[in-house]
Amino acid sequence: MTLSSVTEFDADSPKFLRGKYAICGIGETTYRRGSEESTRNLATWAIKNAMDDAGIGSSDIDGMLSYSGNDSVHAPWVAGDLGIRLNFYMDVHGGGSSTEALIGIAIGVIEAGMCKTVAIYRAMNGYSQVRIGGTGARSAVPIVGDQIHNRAYGWQSAGQMFAPTFLRHMYDFGTTPEQVAAVKVAHSKHASNNPKAYYKNRVTVEDVVNSRIICKPLHLLDCCVETDNATCIIVTRIDRARDCKNPPAVIQSVVGRCCKPRIDMHYQHGPISTVAGHYAKNILWPNAGLGPEDVDVTGSYDAFTFTTMLQLEDYGFCKKGEGGDYVSSGAIELGGKRPNNTSGGHLCEGYTHGMNMVIENTRQLRGEVDDSCPIGPDGKRQHTHDYSEGGCRQVKNVEVTANLGWAMPGTGSAMVMAKDVR
Amino acid sequence: MAIVGEYMGMALTIDDQDKENREFFNWCAKGEFRLQKGKKSGLLRYPPTTACPWTTDRDYDWVEVEGKGTVHSYVEVHHPIQPAFRDKVPYMILLVDLDTQKGEPSEHEAIRVAGNLVTPDGEFAEPETIKSVGIGTRVRMVFKQVTEGFSLPHWTIDQDAEQPISPWRYPQE
Numbered sequence: 001m002t003l004s005s006v007t008e009f010d011a012d013s014p015k016f017l018r019g020k021y022a023i024c025g026i027g028e029t030t031y032r033r034g035s036e037e038s039t040r041n042l043a044t045w046a047i048k049n050a051m052d053d054a055g056i057g058s059s060d061i062d063g064m065l066s067y068s069g070n071d072s073v074h075a076p077w078v079a080g081d082l083g084i085r086l087n088f089y090m091d092v093h094g095g096g097s098s099t100e101a102l103i104g105i106a107i108g109v110i111e112a113g114m115c116k117t118v119a120i121y122r123a124m125n126g127y128s129q130v131r132i133g134g135t136g137a138r139s140a141v142p143i144v145g146d147q148i149h150n151r152a153y154g155w156q157s158a159g160q161m162f163a164p165t166f167l168r169h170m171y172d173f174g175t176t177p178e179q180v181a182a183v184k185v186a187h188s189k190h191a192s193n194n195p196k197a198y199y200k201n202r203v204t205v206e207d208v209v210n211s212r213i214i215c216k217p218l219h220l221l222d223c224c225v226e227t228d229n230a231t232c233i234i235v236t237r238i239d240r241a242r243d244c245k246n247p248p249a250v251i252q253s254v255v256g257r258c259c260k261p262r263i264d265m266h267y268q269h270g271p272i273s274t275v276a277g278h279y280a281k282n283i284l285w286p287n288a289g290l291g292p293e294d295v296d297v298t299g300s301y302d303a304f305t306f307t308t309m310l311q312l313e314d315y316g317f318c319k320k321g322e323g324g325d326y327v328s329s330g331a332i333e334l335g336g337k338r339p340n341n342t343s344g345g346h347l348c349e350g351y352t353h354g355m356n357m358v359i360e361n362t363r364q365l366r367g368e369v370d371d372s373c374p375i376g377p378d379g380k381r382q383h384t385h386d387y388s389e390g391g392c393r394q395v396k397n398v399e400v401t402a403n404l405g406w407a408m409p410g411t412g413s414a415m416v417m418a419k420d421v422r
Numbered sequence: 423m424a425i426v427g428e429y430m431g432m433a434l435t436i437d438d439q440d441k442e443n444r445e446f447f448n449w450c451a452k453g454e455f456r457l458q459k460g461k462k463s464g465l466l467r468y469p470p471t472t473a474c475p476w477t478t479d480r481d482y483d484w485v486e487v488e489g490k491g492t493v494h495s496y497v498e499v500h501h502p503i504q505p506a507f508r509d510k511v512p513y514m515i516l517l518v519d520l521d522t523q524k525g526e527p528s529e530h531e532a533i534r535v536a537g538n539l540v541t542p543d544g545e546f547a548e549p550e551t552i553k554s555v556g557i558g559t560r561v562r563m564v565f566k567q568v569t570e571g572f573s574l575p576h577w578t579i580d581q582d583a584e585q586p587i588s589p590w591r592y593p594q595e
Contacts, residue, residue: 270530
């Protein structure tokens with residue numbers, strides 16, 4: 001017996017839920033180093049902000065999802081703090097690429113009738129407790145069994161683990177350090193218009209390539225910032241979302257932790273300069289019923305400058321091998337064809353394991369990005385669309401956004417959202 | 423009893439139940455690079471797994487494989503993360519395409535084996551040696567003991583092999 005092939009993806013299957021679910025609430029803490037607060041306190045703060053953003057109370061939420069690498073607080077504590085009685089919860093192990101995956105799980109459990117509205121959070125003291133770059137607690141974990149094949153060689157941190165893919169892309173396609181540095185330059189411009197961003201200073205290509213090498217090809221400024229923060233996204237059915245305070249960001253398509261072959265050790269199956277987006281795109285675009293050319297704003301995960309570039313390429317925003325040209329063309333900057341990570345992302349705003357990129361795209365779809373533009377008499381921000389330093393970061397007429405989440409070269413998640421059309 | 427070895431100040435543990443890793447590193451301690459060969463597929467695999475990725479076959483033999491290959495990509499660390507590596511920077515991790523089974527069973531597959539770039543005696547390579555190694559460099563395997571019955575495979579430049587005139591390296595030195 002042969003099961004129907006999973007590589008021949010059938011996008012007409014009735015299981016797709018395009019347009020039936022939405023993000024109705026988003027919340028963040030500040031992005032800081034040295035929070036001096038527990039992850040429990042950070043989580044309740046972010047969830048409370050998301051509830052206020054949605055205009056809903058404790059009795060409106062009955063599901064909770066969180067993810068972490070044993071560096072966060074479990075949902076029951078947070079739910080108890082906020083007086084939420086749960087019909088469903090799950091604390092999932094994992095980091096980057098969990099955001100979109102958990103949004104997909106939330107849709108699934110609501111669709112199954114297990115609960116009605118799910119708050120998804122990620123709380124972390126990524127600087128002051130468990131440093132996300134891998135120093136301290138993360139490198140002190142005992143090395144057992146399968147991990148010997150990498151950690152015993154000093155091959156452990158995210159940058160170290162991804163470097164063979166990054167270097168091989170340069171080898172295969174002639175991608176240059178200067179091209180990829182343009183990702184940091186773009187995101188730093190965006191962050192300079194984001195009062196919440198941890199790093200608000202604009203940098204140049206020279207600043208990036210002249211900063212010290214951490215692990216080739218990564219300079220210090222090719223790497224994201226480590227911060228302490230929590231973030232929350234509330235997912236519910238579209239009809240409920242329409243009753244909330246802010247316009248819904250409508251979910252068109254979601255892909256969760258899609259993997260390359262041999263994910264136990266993905267370098268066995270090349271080309272190693274290709275990432276999971278190569279596979280994920282075959283789920284993302286057919287389910288959404290549109291393609292990369294229809295997207296106005298992207299949120300391509302920027303743990304490193306290279307991750308943004310690789311994903312944009314493998315999801316089809318440019319031809320394979322031309323990611324370096326694409327990210328250095330100005331297309332990904334505010335004012336460009338398709339801005340990426342308009343909040344400054346992980347490179348500049350703060351590190352959240354993917355959440356802040358979905359939060360930012362939700363704001364872009366609402367047309368209510370929280371920059372420094374003046375607030376008018378109607379209480380709404382009067383966006384100038386002047387993207388010079390300290391100015392606006394709202395993109396004009398955003399109708400479709402794409403988030404491209406990254407766990408590692410072999411695993412990724414993605415989501416397309418659209419403005420509500422009734 | 424689990425095998426516990428101290429290596430560069432790091433405790434490395436192989437549990438009793440972890441038969442696959444235990445056998446792999448046991449063979450390394452005898453100076454032999456052995457991989458699991460699926461009985462059905464006849465294909466070798468790395469690192470140790472509990473079934474054949476091509477056939478789901480759980481039966482295999484440990485087969486000796488020549489530890490020779492070409493650098494497919496690499497990592498060159500200048501800022502150490504683990505305390506054990508603080509006085510080793512810069513150091514390299516090589517991802518090596520074994521000559522055996524390269525391009526099989528499909529074009530982009532190869533047995534890609536990790537290890538540090540070391541001298542023929544197993545010492546971490548000096549910065550000058552590192553600068554001579556890149557994508558395309560021909561290397562051979564050497565073993566470094568962790569404890570009795572447990573050695574790690576590493577890579578050293580294959581002095582007997584024909585080397586590329588200039589292996590590909592990251593452009594900024």
